[in-house]
Amino acid sequence: MPPFPPTKSFVLDRRRAFAVLGGGLAAVALPLTAAQAADPIEILPDAKAATGEITDIEIDSMAFKTPQVTIKSGQVVRWTNKEAGMAHNIHFRNGPAKTVKGAMGPMLNAGDAYAVKFIEPGVYNYICTPHSAVMKGKVTVE
Numbered sequence: 291m292p293p294f295p296p297t298k299s300f301v302l303d304r305r306r307a308f309a310v311l312g313g314g315l316a317a318v319a320l321p322l323t324a325a326q327a328a329d330p331i332e333i334l335p336d337a338k339a340a341t342g343e344i345t346d347i348e349i350d351s352m353a354f355k356t357p358q359v360t361i362k363s364g365q366v367v368r369w370t371n372k373e374a375g376m377a378h379n380i381h382f383r384n385g386p387a388k389t390v391k392g393a394m395g396p397m398l399n400a401g402d403a404y405a406v407k408f409i410e411p412g413v414y415n416y417i418c419t420p421h422s423a424v425m426k427g428k429v430t431v432e
């Protein structure tokens with residue numbers, strides 16, 4: 291049976307538990323907000339409608355046809371899969387973009403495109419997830 295009326299230590303334990311929980315939520319929420327503000331890349335929601343300075347890379351025959359490109363900060367790289375019957379993706383598995391939400395891009399069927407705006411200068415290596423042994427590329431952002 292719990293003590294009645296509640297003992298002083300029982301009330302304090304409840305308060306302490308609430309304070310710990312509240313502090314924990316705040317600690318989780320703050321870094322997430324900060325990380326989003328500092329994302330080094332922006333994955334564009336509609337690749338085909340992307341505007342601005344765009345570097346196009348075709349995907350065909352199990353390869354990124356221009357595997358190394360150099361762009362300026364703020365410019366866009368757009369990949370388009372030209373290979374019928376073989377899906378590919380763009381996956382920033384390591385490097386500055388690896389923790390960005392969506393760093394592992396969706397599988398692109400033939401005709402599909404994927405576009406990324408690069409914000410932070412750096413070297414962005416990427417792969418195609420299922421064909422990582424042979425499909426690698428690099429975007430250098432100046």
Ligand SMILES: [Cu+2]
Nearest residue numbers: 378379418421
């Ligand atoms: Cu692939």
